[in-house]
Amino acid sequence: MAAVCACQSNQGNNATQNEQQSENQSAEASSETQGTSSIDLTVDWEKPLYSIDTETGDTLKKWVYDGNNVTIYYMGDYGDGSATYKYDDKHSLVSESDDINTGNIHHSEMYYTYQGKMRYGTGLESTEGNPSYIDIDDITWFADDACTMDTLNQTLTAEMEWEEDVEKDKEVESSTVKKFKDGKLIEQTTYGCDYINVKDLAPHFRSKIVYKYNSAGLLAEETILDQDGNPMGEYATTKYTYKGNARESNITGASEITYYAKK
Numbered sequence: 001m002a003a004v005c006a007c008q009s010n011q012g013n014n015a016t017q018n019e020q021q022s023e024n025q026s027a028e029a030s031s032e033t034q035g036t037s038s039i040d041l042t043v044d045w046e047k048p049l050y051s052i053d054t055e056t057g058d059t060l061k062k063w064v065y066d067g068n069n070v071t072i073y074y075m076g077d078y079g080d081g082s083a084t085y086k087y088d089d090k091h092s093l094v095s096e097s098d099d100i101n102t103g104n105i106h107h108s109e110m111y112y113t114y115q116g117k118m119r120y121g122t123g124l125e126s127t128e129g130n131p132s133y134i135d136i137d138d139i140t141w142f143a144d145d146a147c148t149m150d151t152l153n154q155t156l157t158a159e160m161e162w163e164e165d166v167e168k169d170k171e172v173e174s175s176t177v178k179k180f181k182d183g184k185l186i187e188q189t190t191y192g193c194d195y196i197n198v199k200d201l202a203p204h205f206r207s208k209i210v211y212k213y214n215s216a217g218l219l220a221e222e223t224i225l226d227q228d229g230n231p232m233g234e235y236a237t238t239k240y241t242y243k244g245n246a247r248e249s250n251i252t253g254a255s256e257i258t259y260y261a262k263k
Helices: 002-025
Strands: 043-053 059-066 069-074 080-087 093-101 105-115 118-127 132-142 150-161 171-181 184-191 205-213 219-225 237-243 246-251 254-262
Touching (some): 105 132
Antiparallel strands (some): 043 059, 043 254, 069 080, 080 093, 093 105, 105 118, 118 132, 132 150, 171 184, 184 205, 205 219, 219 237
16 A cells, blocks of 8 residues: 555645646536525534435434444435444544445445545455455545545555455556535546546546535535536436525435534
């Protein structure tokens, strides 16, 4: 892991700086009509409690907070299981682990360390009954000292056999580039290649997500775009509205309501 990170460190910092310099030239996030006056700002919109399917009334997700740890329990369409995220006293993510049952159990785990504005992650993904697993390295470059604006992330993977004690070289599985404006994420683009060293990214494009916010600074809309900037299908756009301590997400008729804690 150290060797992989060391050889890309300086290039990664340059890529991060380039992203920050170009963000002012990117499209600004638009504002929806729902204004601050109709939104309860005594709600902690960063602390969800549970979400329900508006059609069936079934609970889909539930968040449990325990000190620096957050566990999300999944139900219904998400499969059955949970994911736990652990943070340090600076609110930086240090590990995550999840087990989701969708007929068989899918397990993943990641562990993170920080060095300046870079985060290094190691972990694995596995599926119950599969003789192999995915060995993962994850490198993230941040624009700020607090490591909250992750402008570039690269995931490197190698398929390993459980019974095979052999070290394999990892290859870049994906690169995700994010653009921020006034501290808010406005654009996220994913490529299936090494973003740092590949000059022509077009053949490796996977998807782009653009985000819009309302006048209260809360997420109002997100849309998945194709390479030509067009929505990727009829389910590409999700819109968000707020009432009381609830946020409703609507995607082509299907909606979900998430309830949040008070500050």
